[in-house]
Amino acid sequence: MSDTPLLQVNDLRKSYLSHGTVVQAVDGVSFRLGPGESLGIVGESGSGKSTTARMLVGLEAPDSGEILVQGRALDLDRSHREARLHQARALQIVFQDPYLSLDPRVTVGGAIDAVLKLHGTGDKSARRARTLELLGQVGLGEREAGVLPRRLSGGQRQRVAIARALAVEPRVLVLDEAVSALDVSVQAQVLNLLTDIRRSTGIGLVFVSHDLAVVRYVCDEALVMRRGEVVEHRPTADLLDSPEHPYTRLLLSAVPRPGWDPDEIGRLRREAEAS
């Protein structure tokens, strides 16, 4: 890792008021991400992993904490258009559901064109060329540029979402369960694509997922979140080969495999609750 990381997150916190009680959704998350590195954020529903992802891209405002991109702190006051655009150029996100994240009335090319225009590429033919280049990067072509999202399969749509996120050349791509909704055979294509893009562009990946096997494949490091807190943060292979925290052990034991004993999980869960 170089001295100035691509992304540094310091003590990010966020709480919500729910039925009159304060819920600490994210409780002091910190990490660093170098160029071309990939960090997994693992947890179950309610762990705060998605809230963390959303804060990174400015969809939620943190209560406190810092997000530094290449050493420079983001202005977390979202009322300035410039601050929002700056954050968008630094960090982009791809969501879980490719059926909801694209406007059904806008062609694939149009969706990418709008982003380029918003970020200041004025010349129409330059935008057109760049759109095709971006689609080419995710294995799509001119034919797909002209169609509406409904003509595309789930895997193709997710490629479009990735191409659109890459349009502004962000430093970091945040993927929030971005392959969970895809069929296994298509998921592998998208995972390989992400690995290729990371190697060729040096983009950093923050990969939010509940799927430990996928995280092992994609990420160098992973942090495990539970109830807003990071319970373990280590290189992925170490984390999964010799988990130290009882909760990590619980998550790992819950992954189905031959000879798997679901009855055992209850015992581990009680053990993790006690910790």
Place this chain on the structure above:
Amino acid sequence: MSRLLEIESLSLRMPWLAKRPLLDGVTLGVDAGEVVGLVGESGSGKSLTARAVLRLLPQNAEVDGRITVGDTEVLGATKADVRELRRSTVSMVFQDPRAGINPIRRIGDFLTESLRLNHGWPKDKARTRALELLQAVGLPDPERHLRQFPHELSGGMLQRVMIAGALTVEPRLLLCDEPTTALDVTTQAEILSILGRLQREQGMGMLFITHDLDLAAAVCDRVYVMYAGRIVEQSPAQALFDRPRHPYTAGLLASTPGVDADHDRLVSIPGAPLSLLQNPPGCAFAPRCAYAQDACRAEQPDLVTEGDHAVRCIRSAALRDELRGLGRHDGGAA
């Protein structure tokens, strides 16, 4: 073991919607006390197959074949017989528990309604049974849950209620359609532990639908793999994962990352599953298959049975060693 469910050559067509049959010659069986997996990607026809067992068919669909549950032939049965089947023999658990329960009725109403209506039980007796069932599915406070509304329960808790609901009929056959897909992994494990225990205690047969190969390997005795409306492989669970014989099964195994092993690069299956508008003359998987030859594209291969294994691929014998290399036998998952 006695055969509980027998599906023979089930085909389902909706020509106005799809150029290819949505189900094409599906044949499968479930014995009493057996857990049978039905694995495939979206659109492969696995849910349609399970729903057909309860005769929950799309309107105007052209259906062929036979489905026998016990002594009842489902497709030709009278409405009264199908109703009787649903209330006494076969139950189903769906993926999304919230889609299958009335949000403005209490859990107690949901659980006792069928007992009172279908079995004519008095209120107290139905309530006692509902309490027993909630206890059986591991819910902490049955008395309180009876008074609660669905929105007061988490997804995992509500799925337990749905399982309790499915068990009110004391089914001999339980159809589970991705019952844990929407749940967290630890909750999934608990639900499966409950289903496994109930299944063993009551000797139920279970048809377990999932897209998750590792889950199928973990919970099923036998597994059928579907692709584009057809069964392409059938095998005892362990053997399927150790020694896949169909290129599609092998491809699925190779493209699923394992939690115990490092991969340099996943072997992915190129292309996408067949859309409803595609109907190639030969093997449906041929357009994506690395081993396909002209003969594969020319004619639909038959499902060929050899011992306890069946496979629909003309090249299976020639590819045996190669496909075996893609299995899980040397993987970390032991």
